[in-house]
Amino acid sequence: MAESSAAQFRFQMVGARAALTDGPIAEAIEQQINAIESALESVPDFAFDLSKTLVESVCKTVLADIGQPADPNWELPKLLKETTNRLSLLPRDHPDPEKAGESVKKTVRGLLQTIQGLCELRNNYGMASHGRDTFTARLDLRQATLAAQAADTIVSFLYRIHRDALVQAPGARVYYEDHADFNDAFDRAYELIKFGELELLPSRVLFHADREAYKTALNEYIVERDGANGGDSAHANGVSE
Structure with a gap:
């Protein structure tokens, strides 16, 4: 029964894939999305590492596009914070920027907490992050899917906001x-x-x-x-x- 449920499971990073269609071909990011979806079907542990890598890749791409390259020493929470600080998280000409800004800040803090949890999962249970005792307790498909879903939501949000901004005002890289x-x-x-x-x-x-x-x-x-x-x-x- 469990094998049948696993066989029917086909997770897709719908948000991230849709966001990519709004911009130029991002082959490396698309490959990472494919790898996450494939890992969830075969080696769920690997999805923790890949989900973290995907968010890192998108953040670094955004920063490079706007001429603010990421510091190679930044950990993911710092990388996400620096990325969101440099993006226009509010619609242009919003009628109540102060109130909306506070709400966006809460959203950003929530994203940072999600990323921190993703990092902890990756460090403790990621298959490729560190060598570990072969008989250490492992997480299963449910937890790996949570990591992938978190990455999908964050990537979709950041990349769409970023692409909207680039269309309005070009950054350091022009498409x-x-x-x-x-x-x-x-x-x-x-x-x-x-x-x-x-x-x-x-x-x-x-x-x-x-x-x-x-x-x-x-x-x-x-x-x-x-x-x-x-x-x-x-x-x-x-x-x-």
Whole structure:
């Protein structure tokens, strides 16, 4: 009966997978998601280590995208705290930022506690974290699923918030697909670049040939577009602890 239940179990990191579709291809993160789902079917202990690694990877990706690389010595709770401090956790132009900010801070503290618990589970029961006595008590599928679900929720939240911000205001790393409006405007302003029968979009050529020039033109476009509305940087509303 137990074997039958295990065989029917197919956990999917729905939130994390959906969040990835909002941005550029993140192959390493997708591989980690696949590994967690696979581990829960075959070696549940390994899910603790993989869930922790997934959250670390997303936090480091977010920080690198916005030009604030993570300190390699940061443990996961510190890494998550620094990441959330630098993200815009409130909607732009929120009518009650003070009250909403307090609620978001409570949410962030809850996420930090969840991560701390995930770290403790990983340190004590993760299959790959430390060598251990072969006959040490082990956790089973239920606890491993909890770790995976926690990671799924955190990754989905952080990555979606981050991607929303990057679309509004580019960070240190710029992704071409994030700025369709600018690309269209730029392509209307300049003629197609032709090499024989090959036709290339001016915006795409600029992006690949001179990334800094692309960023400069993009920022000028955003300032002109949002200037009349007094638009702020999308990362300006980060909630500090």
